[in-house]
Each structure stands twice: as structure tokens, then as C-alpha cells.
Amino acid sequence: MARCMRVADKGPGRKCRVSCALEKARQGGYEMKKLGLIANCTKPRAGEVVRCIDFAARRMGLKICADPSTARLLKMCKCMKIDRIISSVDAVIAIGGDGTMLRVVRELNGRDIPVIGVNIGGLGFLTSVAEGDLELALECLSDDRYVESVRSIADCSVERGNRVIGKYRALNDIVITSGATSRIMTLGVSIGRNDVTSYVSDGIIVAMPTGSTGHSLSAGGPIVTPESRVMVISVICPHTLSSRPLVIPDSSKIVVELIQCAGRVPLTVDGQVGRLLAAGDKLKISKSERGVRFIHLPGHSYFNVLRQKLRWSGSNR
DSSP, X not given: OOOOOOOOOOSTTOOXXXXXXXXXXXXXXXXXXXXXXXXXXXXXXXXXXXXXXXXXXHHTTOEEEEOHHHHTTOSSOEEOXXXXXXXXXXXXXXXXXXXXXXXXXXXXXXXXXXXXXXXXXXXXXXXXXXXXXXXXXXXXXXXXXXXXXXXXXXXXXXXXXXXXXXXXXXXXXXXXXXXXXXXXXXXXXXXXXXXXXXXXXXXEEEEOGGGGGTHHHHTTOOOOOTTOSEEEEEEESXXXXXXXXXXXXXXXXXXXXXEEOSSXXXXXXXXXXXXXXXXXXXXXXXXXXXOEEEEEOTTOOHHXXXXXXXXXXXXXX
């Protein structure tokens, strides 16, 4: 098995170096693959990382295409709109932070294309590949040596009266908040045919497992492993001491009704898209039949990610 040399030089003039082993791997007849590159071009290191991936991929015989903004960072690359990229590649490499991964998942819109994330952002719960592992990641892709994690997606429809006024898909969470005025609202929640209760609060979060370490965690929700078959309901600043997050099977059908509010309140899906809601609007939320496949390198551990990102140090004795 050919081994890939990692990029070790951290200096400002760092260049991508592809080992002879990679060239041998290419000549050894690995299956050719086509990869799509989608980067957050506002990140300072985006250009260098994109060029590094493109250079290494070409040396390995991998085909590369990119969306227009990413392609501008490269001198030689096939440029396509994101829809065409997704319909023609074997995998998508998202370069940025968690927001970039969420954007790519939204663009996939249920299509069965795996995604691997390269972290050049901040926290990076979803982008599991570090810059120093770029060549290793490409070798693993070319050699089909990687681990897949299938993540659940939520389908959300917004109803006003008898009319559906919006449809969304969420990997992380669906959030109703009080907005800039910070006025409380009344929300009714039912699960299946069962009325749960009504909450007087600043809002509510319905999180999928992948999103349990996001807004839901800040609202007191639990951490659940990303492949768990559950959803989490967390109320934001409830006007009661007895309210606690609910963990329910992902086969459940959730209805959230905005019973009372002062004016319009924002609905936000994955922190990126949404709309304004009015009193009487209903959200119907259920697990989508189509999830998303995340690619990780061999040896990836979710609990290692938790320890690193949440800075768990353990008990000192």
C-alpha cells in the first residue's frame, strides 16, 4: 500500500509536495475519480489550499472541477455551476468551515453524493480534514480507503392557513427565535397525535444529531452521537423552571405552532436560510428519507473531535 507524504512545512512559502509514492499509486491502476471543489473564498488561506488540492489531485490522476468562485483561484480547472458539479462528480470536497459544509449539503438537496470537509475555518465540527492531511485525504479517496458516516436530515414545511409557504431541509437545526425585540412568544408542540405542551419562551430549537453540538447545546440540550436515530427539542429561555429538552425517535412527526407572538419572528434553518413567521403559522418537521454521506479518514473518532473542539480535559486527580 502506497503511503502519502503529509504537508509538514508551516511557513508562508509552503508548497504542496506530492511524494513519489503517490505517483506510484497513480500508475498502479487505482480507479479514476472526479472530485468537485467548493470553497469559501473569503477565507484567507482558501487560495493556497485549493491550489494544493488541485496540484496533488492532478498528480494522482484525479479529475477536478470547481464552482465559479473556487475556479477563479486556479489557473487550470474546469468551471461548473454547483448543480452541474453535484450531478457529475463522485465526491465533493468542501473547503472552509462548518458553514461551507452546511451550504454544500443544502446544495446537494438529497442527492447521493458524499462530502468531505477540509477545515480552514474556526471550530470545524463537520470539516474533519486538517490542512496537513490534504494529500492523505486524496490518496484515501483514490484508493477507496475512507469511512462514511450517514447523517440524518430533517424536512420542514411551513404552513400558513391551509397553504404551504416554505419547505426546507436541515442537517443541524431548525430554530424559531424572538429576534431583535427579544419579546416572548407562546409555542405549542405536538409529537405524532400527542399534544406535548405549550411553552412561553424566547423560542425553540429542533436539532438533528449532527446539530446537537450547536445552538441546541447552548440552550441546554444533550450531545448525541451523529448517527443516532433521534431528534432533540430544546426550548430557548422558557418561562418555567421545569422545562427540559426532549430526545425523541427520529420516526416522530413534530408540529410546532406559533400560538402568540409580538409581530413577526424569524425562522432559521442551519443558520443560513429562513423566513419570518406570523402568529398561527405551523412547522411540520420529520426525518427526511434522504440523508447525507460524510467522508472521514481512517481512524476518525467522533469522541476525539469532541475532546478537541470542546476542550475536554477530563478529571484531574
